[in-house]
Amino acid sequence: MTESSIDELLNWVISVDRRLILMESMKKHAFVRASDIAHEVSRSTQNISHALKELESKGLIHCLTPEKTTWKKYTLTEAGKQILDKLDGKSL
Template identity: 65%
Template sequence: MEDSIDEFLGWILSVDRRVILMDYLKQHTIAKASDIAHETNRSTQNISRALKEFEDKGLIRCVTPEKTTWKRYTLTAEGRKVTEKWEVNTSGLF
């Protein structure tokens, strides 16, 4: 398990949109692409891609799968573990 969390951290750090999403998820229970884009001055498409990447890795899940737009996401148990380690490993980095 520890190795996979470290691999997730490396994967997140390799692309800035993932770093932005991880920082957002540390502070918010629910994530929506348009809200994150607005707060971080990124395009909604860029953030939507990061959300899809995190969902594909099992770090987040969609809580409104019936919607085609304005979807909301939350961390999975694995995502919470990665977020906790992220906070420890990146405090003071940014």
């Protein structure tokens, strides 16, 4: 992944607060579920599920349980880890 594509994805993540909230939550957990994050950050499960789908579509997270229709678990991809590293170094 090039530096410019990382920067572009980072800007995309921080442009919507639910994405940023989800990425911040990913720092604390090896894997996440929408309902757990929603409860943790006082957001609706639908709001967090939407963010999970957005991040998955950009290749920042990966679903560990795609066969399930509910209680899906997600983890960071290598690209997602790069974004988190960059996020930690950026003052928001």
